[in-house]
Amino acid sequence: MKFKKNTAIEPDINLIPFIDVLLVVLIFLMLTTTWSRFNEMNVSLPSATAQGSTEATPSWVVVVNSQGTYAVNGAKIEGRTLQDLSAALAGLRKTDATLIIKADASASHQSVVNVLEAARMNGVVKIAFATQNSSQANKP
Numbered sequence: 001m002k003f004k005k006n007t008a009i010e011p012d013i014n015l016i017p018f019i020d021v022l023l024v025v026l027i028f029l030m031l032t033t034t035w036s037r038f039n040e041m042n043v044s045l046p047s048a049t050a051q052g053s054t055e056a057t058p059s060w061v062v063v064v065n066s067q068g069t070y071a072v073n074g075a076k077i078e079g080r081t082l083q084d085l086s087a088a089l090a091g092l093r094k095t096d097a098t099l100i101i102k103a104d105a106s107a108s109h110q111s112v113v114n115v116l117e118a119a120r121m122n123g124v125v126k127i128a129f130a131t132q133n134s135s136q137a138n139k140p
Helices: 016-032 082-088 090-094 109-121
Strands: 059-064 070-072 098-103 127-129
Touching: 059 109, 070 082, 082 090, 082 109, 098 109
Parallel strands: 059 098, 098 127
Antiparallel strands: 059 070
16 A cells, blocks of 8 residues: 655745735824824023113122132132132122123133032022123234
């Protein structure tokens, strides 16, 4: 008797119908999705004018030079520590004056931060930075 050999039949997987179904699902999802725009926050930005204020408010001026030394209203401070600067600004707490910081362009950031920290320790809320127009900076 002759027996047939059992040969394993390899399964044939056809991927084309699978890809067709995926494309149909993808097209369906694209057509049914609502494309909504994200809500943006409405912000009312402040506007500024180039004119200075007409009222004369008292101000204190702190000058920081490139070596990191301080001068308050023209009087040089001996120390460079935060405590020395805070002691020099102690009288500013009692007035409603504005603190103007004039820092040299090559002054360290830490020197300016020390002035801001001393002002915070004394409860100063009105702080301004003095700037120079670019046309003035280019003049000899």
